[in-house]
Amino acid sequence: MEWTMKPSQFGGTWYEGYVDGYFVYARVFDEPSTFGINDGRISALVIAPRQRSGVRDALVNYDRGWDGGLPAAKYRPIVEQVFEDFHDREVDWAYEERKYHEGMDF
Numbered sequence: 001m002e003w004t005m006k007p008s009q010f011g012g013t014w015y016e017g018y019v020d021g022y023f024v025y026a027r028v029f030d031e032p033s034t035f036g037i038n039d040g041r042i043s044a045l046v047i048a049p050r051q052r053s054g055v056r057d058a059l060v061n062y063d064r065g066w067d068g069g070l071p072a073a074k075y076r077p078i079v080e081q082v083f084e085d086f087h088d089r090e091v092d093w094a095y096e097e098r099k100y101h102e103g104m105d106f
Contacts, residue, residue, distance in 0.1 A: 001017060001019060001082075001085050003015040003016065003017045003026075003085070004016050008027060011029065012028055012030075012043060014026070014027050014028075015027075015028055016051075019078045019081050019082060020077070020078055022047050022049065022078055023051045024046070024047050024048075024078065025046040026042050026046075026082055027043050027044035028043075028086050029041050035064040035065075037079070037083055037091065037096070038092055038096060040083065040086070041087065042062070043063075044062060045060065045061070046061055047059045047061075047071075047075055047079070059071075060072075060078070065103055066096070066100050069100070070093075070096060070097060070100055076093070079091060
């Protein structure tokens with residue numbers, strides 16, 4: 001996977017590129033965080049049908065948590081591929097499910 005790097009004024013680095021025909025934006029930090037997917041380095045992730053899509057067109061949106069719920073099964077392989085590009089492990093979806101539901105208990 002080839003990524004284009006763009007600096008972020010709020011820390012981390014934005015990476016963008018295509019995965020399986022979908023445009024992906026990922027904000028990645030040097031160190032893992034509880035705000036990241038699977039407590040990892042990716043604190044924001046958008047999967048969209050094309051590059052110029054806005055957030056409202058996002059098929060998957062993660063911004064320190066899953067906006068609108070966990071990704072549909074058809075988009076999870078894309079999330080997994082992006083995650084594995086920046087980590088040396090796989091996404092633990094059971095953990096993400098627990099984390100998502102615990103975040104809803106406020």
